[in-house]
Amino acid sequence: GARADAAAPHFRMTLPQVAKLRVLYADTDQMGVVNNVVYLRWFEVGRAEWLRQHGRPYKELEALGHMLPVVEAHLRYREPARYDDIVEVHGAPSEVKAASLKFFDQLWRERDGALLCEGWTTHACISPEGKVKRLPEELLTLFRS
Numbered sequence: 001g002a003r004a005d006a007a008a009p010h011f012r013m014t015l016p017q018v019a020k021l022r023v024l025y026a027d028t029d030q031m032g033v034v035n036n037v038v039y040l041r042w043f044e045v046g047r048a049e050w051l052r053q054h055g056r057p058y059k060e061l062e063a064l065g066h067m068l069p070v071v072e073a074h075l076r077y078r079e080p081a082r083y084d085d086i087v088e089v090h091g092a093p094s095e096v097k098a099a100s101l102k103f104f105d106q107l108w109r110e111r112d113g114a115l116l117c118e119g120w121t122t123h124a125c126i127s128p129e130g131k132v133k134r135l136p137e138e139l140l141t142l143f144r145s
Helices: 038-053 058-063 137-144
Strands: 017-022 070-077 086-094 100-109 115-124
Touching (some): 038 058
Antiparallel strands (some): 100 115
16 A cells, blocks of 8 residues: 655655565574565565466466576665564566566565665566576566556
């Protein structure tokens, strides 16, 4: 859902909620906050759940020979997530091109609606042999929907 602009989000877009997770103790560092690398894993959860909710689990795409590795990532950390917080993962594809796409993500703390992190990952479409290839028409349509 839409959120108040209290944290002045940089990307200013409303993204659908695709997952909800609880912060594990193992995800926190000595300062008691979630380690920065964990956010990339949560972005992956968002992508996987978005695909699953749209009827095309990532495992199925790979079985059809369409790999979507991350080739670039950008994260902006806004507020720290802490142990036991419930994090809402919001995400959707954007900037879909012939052989690549960006996936935008926002992570919100459920308790107070704080924007924790936002960013995107860029994905190339490659064959199982690692060669760049065009996204099939069906996936172009899916990602642009």
